Amino acid sequence: MTSTSDRLIDFLEEHSTEFLHNWRDKIVISEEDLYKTEVLRNGLRMYELVKRAIRNPLSEEEIRMLAYKTAQERVEANVNISEFVYNVNVGKSEIIKWVSRSGIEWDALQRYLEEINSLFDRFSYLAVKQYTDIRDKQLQEKELYIDQTHKERLTILGQMSSSFVHEFRNPLTSIIGFTKLLQHDHPDLPYLDIMQHELDQLNYRISQFLHVSRKEIIESKRETINLADMFDDLVEFLYPSLLDGDVTVKVDIDRDLNVSGNKDELRQVFLNLVMNSIDALQQVPGERELKIHSTVKEGMLHLSIINNGPQIEEGTINAIFEPFYTTKELGTGIGLFICKKLIEKHGGEIMCRSTEDETSFTIGLPLWSEVTFVKEKI
Ligand SMILES: Nc1ncnc2c1ncn2[C@@H]1O[C@H](COP(=O)(O)OP(=O)(O)O)[C@@H](O)[C@H]1O
Numbered sequence: 394m395t396s397t398s399d400r401l402i403d404f405l406e407e408h409s410t411e412f413l414h415n416w417r418d419k420i421v422i423s424e425e426d427l428y429k430t431e432v433l434r435n436g437l438r439m440y441e442l443v444k445r446a447i448r449n450p451l452s453e454e455e456i457r458m459l460a461y462k463t464a465q466e467r468v469e470a471n472v473n474i475s476e477f478v479y480n481v482n483v484g485k486s487e488i489i490k491w492v493s494r495s496g497i498e499w500d501a502l503q504r505y506l507e508e509i510n511s512l513f514d515r516f517s518y519l520a521v522k523q524y525t526d527i528r529d530k531q532l533q534e535k536e537l538y539i540d541q542t543h544k545e546r547l548t549i550l551g552q553m554s555s556s557f558v559h560e561f562r563n564p565l566t567s568i569i570g571f572t573k574l575l576q577h578d579h580p581d582l583p584y585l586d587i588m589q590h591e592l593d594q595l596n597y598r599i600s601q602f603l604h605v606s607r608k609e610i611i612e613s614k615r616e617t618i619n620l621a622d623m624f625d626d627l628v629e630f631l632y633p634s635l636l637d638g639d640v641t642v643k644v645d646i647d648r649d650l651n652v653s654g655n656k657d658e659l660r661q662v663f664l665n666l667v668m669n670s671i672d673a674l675q676q677v678p679g680e681r682e683l684k685i686h687s688t689v690k691e692g693m694l695h696l697s698i699i700n701n702g703p704q705i706e707e708g709t710i711n712a713i714f715e716p717f718y719t720t721k722e723l724g725t726g727i728g729l730f731i732c733k734k735l736i737e738k739h740g741g742e743i744m745c746r747s748t749e750d751e752t753s754f755t756i757g758l759p760l761w762s763e764v765t766f767v768k769e770k771i
């Protein structure tokens with residue numbers, strides 16, 4: 394006497410071609426699928442697994458092999474996993490349809506139906522999990538690669554800027570020196586003050602590169618800096634650019650506010666931010682306003698540089714601090730990157746908020762505490 398399971402298996406064996414045919418007609422599979430023919434074979438393999446499961450419950454190991462194999466193929470074929478899940482489900486319905494037509498009484502069929510359901514559930518789970526794991530791993534590798542190239546680009550920038558700084562700094566220093574001598578010998582010579590001012594600007598621009606070019610900044614000198622004085626100085630320094638750009642400045646900083654930090658570096662940060670604001674304001678047809686103000690909260694200084702310029706889209710706010718991100722024809726995209734590094738080195742943080750009405754860059758710096766300088770990692 395043959396057992397129910399043997400009868401069922403025989404029945405499925407007789408109808409395997411029809412099953413495959415029906416399944417093939419219903420599944421979603423692209424003509425370009427790398428593993429088009431393999432998909433059909435996998436269908437048959439699954440059919441074999443069903444037959445074995447009817448005989449004996451399957452171990453996870455047995456299901457895993459086929460699940461991992463198909464997952465790998467789906468990744469390589471670059472197919473959305475939902476198509477795969479759909480095809481597996483079509484297979485399951487087809488098989489259940491055939492099983493229920495086997496002529497075996499319903500009660501006797503129940504345990505086989507349960508076994509088949511469980512086989513398909515476990516198979517889908519393992520395959521989808523494996524598919525996601527492979528995809529995640531690929532993504533991580535991609536990110537690692539991007540990180541790597543990012544670092545390489547920074548190294549190139551470092552090399553570029555060291556030679557840049559060398560080649561430009563030396564003649565510049567001597568030009569600045571000779572201009573001073575000229576002014577000393579001929580105090581009435583016209584245009585010298587303008588030349589000096591422009592040379593100073595150039596010098597500052599160049600030192601921007603200096604900050605990125607030094608891989609590890611030697612502990613920089615720290616001193617007490619009066620913020621209001623520093624901004625008076627900056628506004629004076631930038632006066633020609635402000636005038637030229639038609640920008641009105643309002644500085645509102647408590648005259649008693651002192652921070653401890655490196656003067657050159659903080660000046661560099663504020664200079665970058667103010668110059669960016671002037672640039673952004675050029676897009677405003679009406680009044681161009683630049684506001685600088687400070688507040689103190691819980692031992693932290695918050696210094697904001699605000700302009701009523703164009704909005705920075707939500708999606709780009711983080712990108713602007715990345716090196717080389719620029720929207721300007723002649724931009725370098727390293728200004729904000731350097732600002733962030735220098736502020737972090739001072740134990741602070743820099744944030745940007747932008748609405749339709751105004752864009753603000755706010756720097757938070759610890760006021761009184763003895764901050765240890767964070768060694769710069771670039
Ligand atoms: N105040 C601002 N308003 C609007 N956009 C800004 C402002 N500051 C910076 N940005 C945007 O951030 C980008 C990166 O700035 P930055 O790193 O200083 O490089 P760069 O000034 O050379 O472009 C700018 O090109 C600009 O698109």
Ligand SMILES: [Mg+2]
Pocket residue numbers: 665668669728729
């Ligand atoms: Mg800039």
